[in-house]
Amino acid sequence: MKKTIAVIGGTGKAGQFLIRQLLSEGYALRLLVRHPDKLYAQQPSLLHPSPTVSVIRGDVQDLHAVSAWLQGSDAVISTQGSALPPNFSSATANILAAMKTYHLARYIVVTGLSIDIPGDDKSEWCRQASAFMRQQYPDTIADKQQEYSLLSRSEANWTLVRIPLLEQTPGTGAVSASLRDCSAPRIRAGDLAVFLTGQLEDSTYIRKAPFVASIETP
Numbered sequence: 001m002k003k004t005i006a007v008i009g010g011t012g013k014a015g016q017f018l019i020r021q022l023l024s025e026g027y028a029l030r031l032l033v034r035h036p037d038k039l040y041a042q043q044p045s046l047l048h049p050s051p052t053v054s055v056i057r058g059d060v061q062d063l064h065a066v067s068a069w070l071q072g073s074d075a076v077i078s079t080q081g082s083a084l085p086p087n088f089s090s091a092t093a094n095i096l097a098a099m100k101t102y103h104l105a106r107y108i109v110v111t112g113l114s115i116d117i118p119g120d121d122k123s124e125w126c127r128q129a130s131a132f133m134r135q136q137y138p139d140t141i142a143d144k145q146q147e148y149s150l151l152s153r154s155e156a157n158w159t160l161v162r163i164p165l166l167e168q169t170p171g172t173g174a175v176s177a178s179l180r181d182c183s184a185p186r187i188r189a190g191d192l193a194v195f196l197t198g199q200l201e202d203s204t205y206i207r208k209a210p211f212v213a214s215i216e217t218p
Contacts, residue, residue: 003200004028006070008060008091009079011038014110014189018079019043021193024198027200028052033070034059060091067098075106075200086143089150096154105157108199110143110192111164113182117209121180124209129164129185148209159199160209163187167214174215182211 005022007030008017010031020043022029029052036055040047040155046055058065070076080091090110099107114130122130134141150152151158164185171191176183191214199205 002028003074004030004072005200006030006032006073007079008032008074008076008095009081010043011035012079012081013074014079014192016042017080017168017170017189017193018196019139020076021114021190021197023053025197030056030069030073032056032058032065039076056122060077060094061087062185063094063097066094066103070095070098070102070104073102073104075108076104077108077200079196081109082140086140088140088143089146092147092150096150096156097173098129099156106200107151107156107158108196109147109151109158110161110163110196111147111209113143113164113211114141115144115148115160115162115209116120117148117160117162117179119179123181125185126182152207155202157206159205159207161196161199162191162211163192164207164211164213166192171214176210176215177205177210177212178186179205179208179210182213184213187212187214 005027010019036057046053056069114133164182164187167186167188169188171188173194175191176197195212
C-alpha cells in the first residue's frame with residue numbers, strides 16, 4: 001500500500017503540480033488548506049469524496065490544526081508560498097513539533113536558492129541572484145534561513161530543496177541536483193513535482209539541501 005503524504009501549500013504554484021503527481025503515483029493525501037474552495041477550483045476532481053484524499057481546513061500557524069493534519073500521515077511535503085510577515089520558520093517549528101508527537105521522520109521542504117548552506121560553491125550568477133533576493137526581500141530570506149537552522153538542529157529526516165525561478169508549467173521530469181551550486185536559472189513546476197515525489201523513496205538527500213533545476217532540452 002502506498003504511503004499517506006501530508007501536503008502544505010497545495011494551492012500554490014508548485015503545490016498544484018505536486019498534488020497531481022502524488023495522486024498519479026498512487027499516494028494518499030492529507031491536505032492542509034486555509035481556503036478549500038480555492039483548492040477545489042484548481043482541482044475539481046477533489047470535490048468528489050475519496051478514501052485517498054482528506055482535506056483539512058486550517059492554518060499551519062495553528063499547532064492544533066497541524067497536529068490534526070499530520071495524524072495518520074507517513075511523510076510531510078511543504079511547498080508553502082510567501083506570506084507577510086514571513087512565517088516559514090514558525091510553520092516548520094509547528095510541523096516538527098507535531099511530527100515528534102506522531103513519530104514521523106520524513107519532511108521535504110521547498111525553499112529558494114538564496115539560502116546558504118555550509119559547503120556551497122555558488123557560481124557568479126547564483127551569487128548575484130542570491131544577493132538580489134536578500135536585498136529585495138531581507139525579512140523573507142532571513143526567515144527562510146532560520147527555517148534551515150531549525151531543520152539542521154532537528155532529529156527529522158529532512159530534505160531542503162533549493163530552487164531557482166519557478167515556472168508554472170509541466171515538465172519532462174529531467175532535473176539536475178547538486179549540493180554545491182544551482183545549474184540553471186529556472187525549474188518547471190512539473191519537474192519539481194516529480195523530484196519531490198521521488199524523494200519519498202530516495203535517501204540520497206536526507207538531511208541535505210540540494211539545488212534542483214530543470215534540464216533544458218533542445
